[in-house]
Each structure stands twice: as C-alpha cells, then as structure tokens.
Amino acid sequence: MPGNGKPGAESIDPERLWLRPTEPRRGRRPSFSREAITAAAVTLADAEGLDAVTMRRVAAEVGAGVMSLYSYAPDKETLLELMVDHVSGELTVTGPPSGDWRADLKTVARLQRANMLRHPWLPVALSTRRVPGPNTLAFLEHVLAVLRPTGLDGAAKLEVFAQITAFVAGHVAHEIAQAAVSRSPDRAAAEGRYLAAVAADGRHPELAEALSAPGRPLAPDATFSRFLNRLIDGLDTD
Incomplete structure (x- = not known):
C-alpha cells in the first residue's frame, strides 16, 4: 500500500489496465484468463476477506504458477482494481431513469x-x-x-x-x-x-x-x- 514500499493505486496505469489489457506471454496458451483470475480472487475475498487474497492463493485457485499471473495482474493493487470492477458488473439497471x-x-x-x-x-x-x-x-x-x-x-x-x-x-x-x-x-x-x-x-x-x-x-x-x-x-x- 502507499507509504510502505509496496506498489499502490497511484502506480497503476489506467490506460494499460482498461484500454490495453496485458496479453499473456508467447507460448502455450494458458488454461486461465484475467477474468478467471479476477473471479477466483472475488470468491476468495467473499469467503475469507481481503487479507486472504494473495497472488499465491489466487494462483492456487486457478491452478497456475504464481509467476504466470503477473502478465494479467502485476500486484495486489491491480488485482483489487479488477475485483472492484468485476463486482460492479452486478449493478444491473433495467430501463432508463424514470425522471424522479x-x-x-x-x-x-x-x-x-x-x-x-x-x-x-x-x-x-x-x-x-x-x-x-x-x-x-x-x-x-x-x-x-x-x-x-x-x-x-x-x-x-x-x-x-x-x-x-x-x-x-x-x-x-x-x-x-x-x-x-x-x-x-x-x-x-x-x-x-x-x-x-x-x-x-x-x-x-x-x-x-x-x-x-x-x-x-x-x-x-x-x-x-x-x-x-x-x-x-x-x-x-x-
């Protein structure tokens, strides 16, 4: 987090995160995706809280090596950004505003x-x-x-x-x-x-x-x- 020597939200490049999502490295196509990683992190946080969400735990949930996750989410702050937006997708609105x-x-x-x-x-x-x-x-x-x-x-x-x-x-x-x-x-x-x-x-x-x-x-x-x-x-x- 900011001030403790670890990457913080201020280090995130929003253009790269949202407009130019990081592609996996060349080679064999991985059996997981950024969406799968994010969903696994959300499920883990729902069950055990944010402290339980580590790159190692999430990697284990999707059956991947820790290093392979960094192409999608280089640190926990980036993963949190992905998680917040992922659950924001549940804020479904039906129809236009009523005017009231x-x-x-x-x-x-x-x-x-x-x-x-x-x-x-x-x-x-x-x-x-x-x-x-x-x-x-x-x-x-x-x-x-x-x-x-x-x-x-x-x-x-x-x-x-x-x-x-x-x-x-x-x-x-x-x-x-x-x-x-x-x-x-x-x-x-x-x-x-x-x-x-x-x-x-x-x-x-x-x-x-x-x-x-x-x-x-x-x-x-x-x-x-x-x-x-x-x-x-x-x-x-x-």
Missing part, C-alpha cells in the same frame, strides 16, 4: 448496498482511490443520467455519486459490524448496560433524553431506508 431523480437515486443506493452485502470486502476496497473500469463506468453513466433533471453541473453530479457511494459503504461496514455484535449476546448486553449507566450518571442529559425516546425499527432494511431518505431528500441542488 430522488427515487432513482435511492434505487442506485439500494443496488450498491445489496452488492456490498454480497461482497463484504467491497467497502474496504472502495476506501482507497480506484480507477473506474468498464463496469463501473457503465453504472456511473446511469447515475449521471439519473441526475440530469437536477440541473447540477458535471462536477456536482460526480460529487453526489461519490457522496452516495461513501454513505452506502460506511453504512454497510457498520451493518456488518453490528451483525457480528448481535451474534454475541453477552457483548450486546454489556453495551446496553454501559449506555444505561452513562445515561443515568447525570453528566450526559442530551444523551439520556435521546435514549429515552421511543425506539425506531431496528431491521437493517428499515434503518438503511431511514438514513438514505434523510440524505437524499435533503440534497441541495441549488
């Missing part, structure tokens, strides 16, 4: 959330700068069309897309963490006792009042919808 840009933008966010929940490593991978590949660009093109009725200029539209993506990534990361807590009843109970003690200590009246208010539905879908509505309904297009 707020509703369409909420649909975009829900597609992103579903994709990130299928691939829990994705929010982490998106936390560093990525060079958009063809699948990502196709989805971005749709989002820009969704935002056309707003009258925002191009830079503002790109900012909205970045804002929505960052919100979804952060929310999904929180969802995943909360799901882990819910699988540990003792920890959840301990957190509840701690907050109750803090609310009763007299030093946090605002928090005490907030915690005493009627609860909201805690189902993940309902929670996401509430947060998303606040964000998108409050977007300023002036």
